[in-house]
Amino acid sequence: MTHLSRSPAQTQTIAGGLARSLKGGECIALEGDLGAGKTQFVRGLLRGLGGEPRSVSSPTFMLLNVYDTGRLTVYHLDAYRVTGPEDFEAIGFTELLEQGGVVVVEWASRVSELLPADRIDVLIEPVSERERRIEIGARNVERGA
Ligand SMILES: Nc1ncnc2c1ncn2[C@@H]1O[C@H](COP(=O)(O)OP(=O)(O)OP(=O)(O)O)[C@@H](O)[C@H]1O
Numbered sequence: 297m298t299h300l301s302r303s304p305a306q307t308q309t310i311a312g313g314l315a316r317s318l319k320g321g322e323c324i325a326l327e328g329d330l331g332a333g334k335t336q337f338v339r340g341l342l343r344g345l346g347g348e349p350r351s352v353s354s355p356t357f358m359l360l361n362v363y364d365t366g367r368l369t370v371y372h373l374d375a376y377r378v379t380g381p382e383d384f385e386a387i388g389f390t391e392l393l394e395q396g397g398v399v400v401v402e403w404a405s406r407v408s409e410l411l412p413a414d415r416i417d418v419l420i421e422p423v424s425e426r427e428r429r430i431e432i433g434a435r436n437v438e439r440g441a
């Protein structure tokens with residue numbers, strides 16, 4: 297499903313739509329260049345789950361931020377600065393996937409070896425200064441879908 301966002305607020309609204317479908321146990325893989333809007337998207341997820349969007353910051357230096365929402369715990373990771381999958385393994389990424397919360401990864405392709413086959417891929421591409429193309433696709437790599 298492809299959306300066109302014309303503002304950060306609209307990106308949050310689109311993410312909020314995805315949030316409503318989450319039941320726990322999902323992994324959301326965010327892709328898009330620096331400043332594409334990945335963190336804005338996570339704010340929208342938080343808002344959609346009943347959490348506090350202002351608490352969301354880019355976990356670039358922390359690797360992992362954990363947010364409690366009314367409904368589900370969100371584990372927000374950023375793979376931008378990882379040197380390899382071992383950095384993610386060291387913080388227990390595989391275990392996080394089993395907590396029944398929602399695991400969201402910025403720069404997910406940098407740890408592609410660790411991503412579950414069943415995941416939700418979100419690609420954010422700048423179209424202009426304020427416009428973003430947001431493609432959301434649930435997919436299972438093993439099925440090739
Ligand atoms: N339609 C839009 N959707 C999202 N962000 C937008 C949009 N238009 C402009 N922006 C701006 O783009 C920037 C997106 O920043 P954000 O931190 O979300 O990017 P990011 O993809 O997380 O980058 P990084 O890889 O550095 O973590 C913000 O400054 C935001 O205001």
Ligand SMILES: [Mg+2]
Binds near residue numbers: 335354355402
């Ligand atoms: Mg970010």
